Amino acid sequence: MTRSEFDDIRAFLADEATHAGDLLRIARTLIDDLEHARMREAVLRTHYLRLLTAARATMAAEAVNAPDPLGFIRHELAERGQLPEDGEAVQRILSDARTAAALLASVEDAAQQPRPRGMRLRRCVGTHRTLPR
Secondary structure, eight states, X not given: OOHHHHHHHHHXXXXXXXXXXXXXXXXXXXHHHHHHHHXXXXXXXXXXXXXXXHHHHHHHHHHTTOSOTTHHHHHHHHHTTOSOOSXXXXXXHHHHHHHHHHHHHHHHHHHHSOOOOSOOOOOOOOOSSOOOO
């Protein structure tokens, strides 16, 4: 849910003309959204843990000069259909990885800078759902 959707819901809740039935519908929708987000997070955590485990096993296998150290990560990527299939895909993946690394470095740099103090300007740029009236 976007910040503007939260702001719209807050405004709707603060409106004295809002009926109890409308509030109940919003509460049910928010509970459904929360449950969906928690399930999505659990799936993502599982995928992350499997990939991290495969990456660590790959590095450990390389450290002991195992015959196929990339086998762990290759298996995990193959299960997800993420192995590159041709030379073009390989070049695109390498380019995407360099771009992602640069973007992450930029985000990390921005996160380390102090946040400005003062009033936060709120603006509503649109919503993805409509509130009952």
